[in-house]
Amino acid sequence: MFLAIGTIAMLFGCSKTFLDQKPFNSVVLSEAIKTEDDMSTALTGLYASLRATDFYGRTFAIKGDLMADKCFLSSANSGRYLSFNLYNFTKTDGYASAIWFNGYNAIKNANFIINAGLDPAANPNISQLMSEAYAIRGLVYFDLVRNFGLPYTTAPSSAGIPIVTKFDVNSKPARNTVAEVYAQVIADLTKAISLAKFNQGQTMNFTLTAKSRSLNSSFMTKYAAETVLARVYQHKGDWANAKATALDVIANSGFSLVTSSNVISYWKGAAPLTGKVETMFEVTSDANNQVGDGTLAVFLIGKPGGGAYGDMLATKSFYDSYSATDTRKGLISPEVRSGQLGTAHYVAKYPIDNVNLDDVKVVRFSEAYLILAEAYYNLGDITNANVTLNKFVVNRDPSAVYASNGAQVLTDILDERAKEFAFEGYRFWDLTRMGYTFVKSQGQDASNTITTKITVAPGNTNLLFPIPNDEILVNPNVTQNAGY
């Protein structure tokens, strides 16, 4: 009998590797980034993480407009972003927690690249790849701190967000101050600029594998990072640095503005660019790599018969604020819509024929001009403010000329920013960093009059996202924002 048992055990015992099953689409974490090619692949993954709907893919752009004074949700909506329109976030808001998660997910991806232990001084490719990782980390920290913390201009020492520069699965960090986070952002962007070796349109060649990497507008090249840095100085109210940075971008980047006759076709184009025209950095999608229906286009375009939601509409007064000669007026499409009182002013900025492929512009060359104009104004140089503004606006409305004085110049600049960056998520930040009180439209009547609205003043709880409740439950060191 024992013989029989022994025989069974010997005959049927499987090989020792039977229980070693390896995953088919992963590698061991510690072995992931060992060469410049590995780093390039990891960096591509970092860019892909920006594409999420509740991140650069859609929600950042929607928040900046839906929570400001030029847009509202159609009464015939798909149920998305109601809390943005109503200003009634709760601490369990799904959008806020998704942004928090997506933000730190991207930061984690960047940290793995930055801390991989490859030497940028030894290899220009590694230097460039690390530059991009630093630039993205800086950008993400900046966007997180302005969403979850108070404006630097009003409360720099208030709670910002936790700074995490090294992966530690067990850490439960407290919130750093807004000023500390700004310092981190500026350090990251400055480091990115210093490490950058290639510009948009150039190609990197990897020696080991003979692969190449062409830098189109999908990637964060040096001057895109520098423009973001100018944006950070602008939000900080550091006008001297804002001016110097914006001037450097305009003078040395080699980028040009899209001209007025090309505005419509510029917005229709979906392919990443290499010609250094207007787009400095955009988060791109393609047929195989995209967020499905979670795009700006599907949310914004009203397509009778279905397929798109047409949820966020522009107010009629905003549409009317564009002069007839302003080519940007064509980016809003007034239509009749069943279930919506009045005219539905649909946003037509994002390509309609390839809705799943739309690219989200994150940094455009125009911004350098408008930051520069604002910096001149704040530094008391009204003349150059107007000169810069006019250099820009001629590319949108050839008949427009700005020649105001005093505070009106600032209004001109902010109005021009509203028109230029409409539906790209800028307006809310202009209003809040200025500390303005504004009227948020929520619905219109049959004659396009805004009938439901609320007044939003600094101090309104909903100006800040709540720190996600799930984070508070797990991480007792993090404090909640006031009012939640």
Add this chain to the structure above:
Amino acid sequence: MRKFVATLLCAILVVTQVAAQNKTIRGRVTEDGKKPLSNASIIVKGTNVASKTNEEGYYSITIPANGKVLKFSSLNFEDQEVNIGSKSEINVILANTVSELQQVIVTGYGTTKKATNTGSIATVKAADIENLPFSSVDKALQGKVAGLQSVASSGQPGASQAILIRGASSITASNAPLWVVDGVPINAGDASRLQTTGNLLSTLNPNDIESISVLKDAASQSIYGSRAANGVIVVTTKKGKSGKTKFRFDTELGNSDVAYVNQKYKPLDANEYINITREGLVNAGYSTAQINSTVSSLGEGNGTNFNWFDNIMRVGQQKQYNLSAEGGNDKTTFFLSGGHFAQEGTSINSQLKRTNVNVRITNKATDKLTVGFNLNAGNVNQRAPLAGGAFGNPLLSTYFLLPTYSAYNPDGTYNYVLNGGLHNTIALAELDKRFLRQTSARGSVNGEYKILDNLKFKSVYGIDYNGLEEDQYNNPIHGDGRASNGRAFAYYTRYFNYVWTNTLDLQQNITSNGDLSTSTQIGYEAQKSSGYFSSLQAQQFPPSLSLTWPASGASPTTSSATISEYTFESQFASTNLNYKNRFVLSGSFRRDGSSRFSAKNRYGNFWALGATWNIDREEFMTNNTLFDQLKLRGSYGVNGNAGIGNYDAPALYGFGFNYNQLPGSGPTNVGDENLTWELNKPFNIGLDFSILKNRVNVTVDAYIRKSENLLLSVPLSNTSGFGAATRNIGSMENKGIELSINLVPIQTKDLRWDLDFNFSNNKNKITSLPNQADILSGNFIIREGQSLNTFFLREWAGVDRSTGDPQWYVTDQHQASSNIYPGANARILAGQALPKFFGSLTNALSYKGFNLSAQLYYNFGNQVYDTWRGYYLGSGFGATFNKVKRQLDAWRKPGDITNVPRYVYNGNKNFSGASTYNLNDGSFVRVRDIQLGYTLPKAYAEKLKIGSANIYVRGTNLFTWVKDENLPFDPEQGTASASNLNVFIPKTITVGLSLAF
């Protein structure tokens, strides 16, 4: 060994004996004293003289001079030896080893007898699951077994069914029981990726099942140690019996309709909608001109009053045909069957068709060797609509589309312009497609070799194959495909799973008189399951409705394939010690390795101890006339759960994060080298007794099962970049009582009344969590001391009588209320999704050829969440979508007492927000099954040259009583107990015919 020697000695003696005269013996072999056993073999032991029984079971055999003993045998029956002596007639009753479940219980890797069983095992017989209008056997188990909760969430034919045996044992890891079909552990559950629901078991025809054993406690489960934590369901398919080939034909035809409709939740008609919208516009402060233009734009006075509900609901057709043949001789038996099953759901675009075949062949190659083969293969073709909030969900359009918009234009073509950009799902039912074609094959070859009379070796080599093809097409003209000019998906999923099990069984008497005996089993098992997943999608289609495959799309957008595998390797042993069938002590041990854990932590040791005391066999009970059976059982053990992802343990950098047409990677899994088995420790004590000549049979079980080292998805600070990591932490407990009573109140020659009642109570409690911290998960809270799936919601405080405003309690203290939707801190524990108790009551009456039976299923103590309530009962929220009748009860003037707030166009405060208003009591009692049948008397049947004939009428889910009059939809809404506008659960009326010949 002793026996062997004795036989040998016998043979020697026989040879040396003086030759006696030849004589002939006659007799009859039966199963039960009446039912003939044909083709049974009779041999004179020690000779090669043999004979067989005829059709009627009679035989005659001439005994040679040296003949002493006759050996009777037939496949699937126990051998019997009879001393010839001076007898001239020998009648024998052979005991069935297969189907007599009252005696033999199919367990893990073998069978046990009721007397020696130490565990808690419930069995379900073929008759209880045959010919039911259910697409899979798991649905048929509802109410059949104490302690087994089977709950549907969709009436879609082929939908998944959740089964919990003695509650939920895990928070993150699987709570599904292990299914074992003919000795092969199979993949069960929902493997679909594109469909809203699917069920691997839907390819298995319940009519092919002979018996189901549900293993509920440590003693019965632990031989499956590694995967027994959630119970084991052992399915045995039908085997043939030797004799004349018998055919059986079953058919059933019927109709199904929605089982539960609450008139308060029927959608409004055109007038009602326009009127309440006017009321809402006035309440919202609109001017008369604005009101008129608004209601006009919503279709006031356009003459259309389209009833979406009636046009989307339908009476579904139901039919099935099953044909089987069985037979064989004393060496070989076979069972063959084929079936066709077709069922339509209660709303458009919902159906399932199944075709399946089944074969089992058993051959007794020699006296010592039996070999067998079985294969059960089936294909289902399922069509299921979208569910939940999808615009293409027909159930959504039932409640959201306005009656002022028709599905059709006046010229009969489809109308594509509807309120809110919603889709015309009636058009889409024709223009779009969503299919799941699932093919499964489960089978094994097996051999059993009797090394010695008391030692046998058994080997089972089994496969379990599931292939799923899923197709979806969205046309370019209307609906989800419009934005991308048409799109089509083709997903292929394949699971292949093989298992090799080898066991050695030893029966041994310890004392020579057999008073103390032991049976021991040792075994080895290896299993590998590999999944293969290929996904593709294309868009930009030609403007045609007939080109529905991705091949016609210009732009491929998804093209991906990967695989995923796991392996298990196990050694096990079990033994029991039996003293005169009075005391039985059983023990088992199993060592399992799983590929899901790292090399240093992959093995787990599992064990169980069980004991039973058959009190009725004690000497002091010999004069007892009350108890026919009295048995006390107890067991305790440890088993394991590895129901997590295949690659959760290692820290990983994953790929597929592509961008700008380049491959990208990113950290995907935190990993934990120390990850190991989740432990489940069930303690069970049970009592079985039968009194009054077995007319009262009672089984009571009480259990506590503790889950420890939970494989818990522990939330991390998201600042780490990860949301959660799987860790062995936390514990949970289930406590409960189960009661099964079988009564035979009347038993006369012609009339018999059977009454079966079962009751199950289970109390789940989470006993520890990391840092005692709550974990929030949707509308649920996971909190120490509370049940899993406890709702956590803001508390509704009623309508303000003077203003009609909605009110909520401001804090979780149930004190002050306010018309301002409170913050998240005001949420309260609002009841649980899992029932406090459930069970069934079955009455069966038979009178001569007639039988009438009715099963009531009851479920009490859970809450059901109405997920989409805010839209159709939100007092104006989503104003351009239709509402339900209950909305007409809205507050209108001060003093009105109602629970529906004032209707305000575009919403009254945040009434639509989640609160306890969305909860309803889920208690219900349902007539699960009612059947009236007639069996043709044998005499008539013989005249018609058929073996037997039975006709019946059956109603399933015919009546549903619910405790809460405001329960909007069917009370069965899955284990999470939340409605999601799924296809409604049907009530079905069928007529059936069973013929045997």
